[in-house]
Amino acid sequence: MSTSRxxxxxxxxxPPEPTAPATGAPAVSVRNLSKTYRIARxxxxxxxxxxxxxxxxxHPLQRQSYDVMHALEDVTFDIPWGSAVGIVGxxxxxxxxxxxxxxxxxxxxxxxxxxxxxxxxxxxIGTGFHPELTGxxxxxxxxxxxxxxxxxxxxxxxxIVEFSGVEKFLETxxxxxxxGMYIRxxxxxxxxxxxEILAIDEVLAVGDVEFQNKCIAKMRDVARDGRTVLYVxxxxxxxxxxxxxxxxxxxxxxxxxxxxxxxxxxxxSSFAQAAQQQLDAGRRPxxxxxxxxxxxxxxxVYRPDDDKVIxxxxxxxxxSIGQYFVxxxxxxxxxxxxxxxxxxxxxxxxxxxxxxxxxxTLRAPWLKPGRYTVDLYLCKTGILDAWEGSCTFTVLxxxxxxxxxxxxxxxxGVVFGDFVYDS
Amino acid sequence: MTSSTTAEARRxxxxxxxxFRLPAPRTLWEAREVLWRFGLRDITLRYRQTFLGVIWVxxxxxxxxxxxxxxxxxxxxxxxxxxxxxVFSFVGMTAWNVFNGVATRAAPSLxxxxxxxxxxxxxxxxxxxxxxxxxxxDLAVSLVMAVGLLFAYGINPGWAVLxxxxxxxxxxxxxxxxxxxxSALMVRYRDxxxxxxxxxxxxxxxxPIAYALSAVPAKYEIFYQVNPLSWLLQCVRWSLLGQxxxxxxxxxxxxxxxxxxxxxxxxxxxxxxxxxxxxx
Numbered sequence: 001m002s003t004s005r006x007x008x009x010x011x012x013x014x015p016p017e018p019t020a021p022a023t024g025a026p027a028v029s030v031r032n033l034s035k036t037y038r039i040a041r042x043x044x045x046x047x048x049x050x051x052x053x054x055x056x057x058x059h060p061l062q063r064q065s066y067d068v069m070h071a072l073e074d075v076t077f078d079i080p081w082g083s084a085v086g087i088v089g090x091x092x093x094x095x096x097x098x099x100x101x102x103x104x105x106x107x108x109x110x111x112x113x114x115x116x117x118x119x120x121x122x123x124x125i126g127t128g129f130h131p132e133l134t135g136x137x138x139x140x141x142x143x144x145x146x147x148x149x150x151x152x153x154x155x156x157x158x159x160i161v162e163f164s165g166v167e168k169f170l171e172t173x174x175x176x177x178x179x180g181m182y183i184r185x186x187x188x189x190x191x192x193x194x195x196e197i198l199a200i201d202e203v204l205a206v207g208d209v210e211f212q213n214k215c216i217a218k219m220r221d222v223a224r225d226g227r228t229v230l231y232v233x234x235x236x237x238x239x240x241x242x243x244x245x246x247x248x249x250x251x252x253x254x255x256x257x258x259x260x261x262x263x264x265x266x267x268x269s270s271f272a273q274a275a276q277q278q279l280d281a282g283r284r285p286x287x288x289x290x291x292x293x294x295x296x297x298x299x300x301v302y303r304p305d306d307d308k309v310i311x312x313x314x315x316x317x318x319x320s321i322g323q324y325f326v327x328x329x330x331x332x333x334x335x336x337x338x339x340x341x342x343x344x345x346x347x348x349x350x351x352x353x354x355x356x357x358x359x360x361t362l363r364a365p366w367l368k369p370g371r372y373t374v375d376l377y378l379c380k381t382g383i384l385d386a387w388e389g390s391c392t393f394t395v396l397x398x399x400x401x402x403x404x405x406x407x408x409x410x411x412x413g414v415v416f417g418d419f420v421y422d423s
Numbered sequence: 424m425t426s427s428t429t430a431e432a433r434r435x436x437x438x439x440x441x442x443f444r445l446p447a448p449r450t451l452w453e454a455r456e457v458l459w460r461f462g463l464r465d466i467t468l469r470y471r472q473t474f475l476g477v478i479w480v481x482x483x484x485x486x487x488x489x490x491x492x493x494x495x496x497x498x499x500x501x502x503x504x505x506x507x508x509x510v511f512s513f514v515g516m517t518a519w520n521v522f523n524g525v526a527t528r529a530a531p532s533l534x535x536x537x538x539x540x541x542x543x544x545x546x547x548x549x550x551x552x553x554x555x556x557x558x559x560x561d562l563a564v565s566l567v568m569a570v571g572l573l574f575a576y577g578i579n580p581g582w583a584v585l586x587x588x589x590x591x592x593x594x595x596x597x598x599x600x601x602x603x604x605x606s607a608l609m610v611r612y613r614d615x616x617x618x619x620x621x622x623x624x625x626x627x628x629x630x631p632i633a634y635a636l637s638a639v640p641a642k643y644e645i646f647y648q649v650n651p652l653s654w655l656l657q658c659v660r661w662s663l664l665g666q667x668x669x670x671x672x673x674x675x676x677x678x679x680x681x682x683x684x685x686x687x688x689x690x691x692x693x694x695x696x697x698x699x700x701x702x703x
Contacts, residue, residue, distance in 0.1 A: 025434070049612035104437060104544040107697060113437040121543060128539050132468055144460040145543050 027228040028079040033111035038066035084229040086243035093249040117196025131175035164188035286385040295390040305400035320352035329375040366416035369397035462556025488513035491633040522598040528554035529602025551606040580665040587662040593681035600688030607695035651680035
């Protein structure tokens with residue numbers, strides 16, 4: 001039901017409306033929301049109080065100069081009760097900023113938000129867990145921080161413990177927990193929040209598959225209770241599995257609010273579009289001290305088990321000092337990073353004094369059929385050049401295995417494994 | 424489709440914050456549990472991590488008072504206004520520890536909890552304020568010892584003892600004002616962490632804590648007349664040691680200064696808080 005309701009609620013850029021009465025009002029109502037960050041220019045920001053006082057004494061009238069960045073601009077939407085809304089968009093589109101404003105971690109710069117109840121957040125799992133405290137103490141501390149009252153925690157304590165499966169270790173300090181136990185306990189607390197609105201940022205990416213499914217089921221229950229779930233993710237699979245509607249953000253603006261399929265379609269097609277824009281080196285993020293001149297795959301198409309070779313060029317620079325390294329992210333069509341190839345890991349550093357014509361050879365894993373994009377990063381202590389979608393290549397729809405099987409034999413998994421069976 | 428929980432829930436409005444603002448009392452009240460949980464965490468960790476935790480709380484003021492007795496009472500032979508020097512400096516240290524404890528524990532608290540502050544919403548001012556919980560525990564231990572000393576030395580402060588909680592609360596507010604402001608400044612300026620302990624050390628010696636106001640030469644008295652900490656110490660000594668009641672303007676002034684410092688500290692905090700969230 002919520003899909004159709006959400007579909008009609010798209011009011012991008014419409015003028016502010018009179019506040020709806022409490023009855024029948026949407027769970028979340030956002031009007032003309034904007035957020036600007038002021039970024040201090042490099043070296044223009046005193047790091048010590050002494051320096052700040054001295055500077056003020058020397059230049060009493062000078063104001064600090066900032067670059068203004070618009071993280072969100074004029075975003076307007078309504079979310080009805082009982083819907084699970086996915087928020088998708090590329091990095092820097094404003095998804096996390098939107099969630100941070102809704103959960104009041106940061107304040108908006110303009111606009112107005114009306115929430116129909118408390119917002120519980122699951123922004124990063126285990127936030128507020130203290131390693132020296134026991135599991136029991138952490139349940140209370142974390143639950144309180146997430147906005148639960150003591151009575152609510154007491155009432156749901158057994159449920160939380162059961163969900164997490166750490167009954168035996170309740171009186172043990174969590175620093176002695178395995179990372180799996182730690183995550184399960186942290187998620188269990190958060191999943192039992194009784195807030196009317198729940199905001200989640202990528203947390204389902206943790207834990208094993210069984211636990212992830214348990215989490216998705218839990219989130220569905222939350223929405224079925226008539227509460228509202230907001231979910232930010234890069235993982236298209238979980239957005240599809242969990243959400244009844246979705247919004248697509250691009251460069252701080254709400255482009256689409258409606259069906260999940262439409263939002264995801266816009267999201268995936270944005271990768272190609274963005275790659276085009278990023279060809280203009282001056283518009284790419286990074287300090288610009290040194291930038292990639294070009295990048296292309298050695299072939300347009302590869303077989304899954306071929307070596308994939310990315311050739312890149314970096315001009316020499318006399319003014320740049322100190323060795324730098326290169327990192328490449330290979331992303332699949334869903335925007336999932338399949339592999340991070342950092343030259344530091346294989347002991348390669350580059351000298352800025354000379355022109356570099358480099359080759360990155362990705363030997364494993366075998367890639368599934370589809371289109372892949374490569375993000376290239378040039379880094380020293382900070383990022384000099386971040387070139388997202390520097391090039392793309394296609395993997396042919398063939399199997400890298402000696403024998404064939406029906407589709408269900410190879411459709412699972414993000415990559416193909418190189419394996420043998422022995423007996 | 425609207426569940427019963429949502430019908431009774433109150434609508435929350437978020438809009439861009441104004442220029443000067445104090446945290447809404449309602450928000451603070453709703454988050455009181457956070458204050459308590461943070462305080463509980465600090466107390467638990469303090470006494471679980473240091474094996475000598477409890478003993479330390481007892482020993483620290485007693486040792487300091489003992490040293491002050493030796494240095495100021497015996498070596499320098501300063502006046503303590505007719506009260507045995509040990510009791511005199513013990514009460515002084517108890518009062519100082521309330522002020523100093525809140526200020527020094529509150530100041531680094533925000534940096535220490537920065538991960539939390541950037542991930543979950545709750546009134547952030549509660550982080551430095553919650554440090555007062557563990558100071559209250561220390562204070563309680565000190566007060567029990569102080570009462571023991573009063574009986575042991577046969578000192579009867581009279582009805583003025585009823586006002587003691589007020590002065591201790593004022594010391595706490597004064598310390599919290601300083602600590603809360605410092606905690607927000609420390610996020611931005613790392614040297615605040617070095618300046619503050621030094622400033623507090625200096626304040627310890629220029630305030631009449633280890634010695635009585637009567638031991639101060641007349642020409643320097645003006646410095647003590649303008650120091651709110653000195654007024655508060657006079658009030659504490661009046662209420663606990665039966666020393667003469669300070670003038671009314673000092674009593675009123677110490678309350679005004681403490682409440683004022685607290686509000687100013689919170690105002691500075693709120694102002695900076697907004698900035699450190701937005702200036703990356």
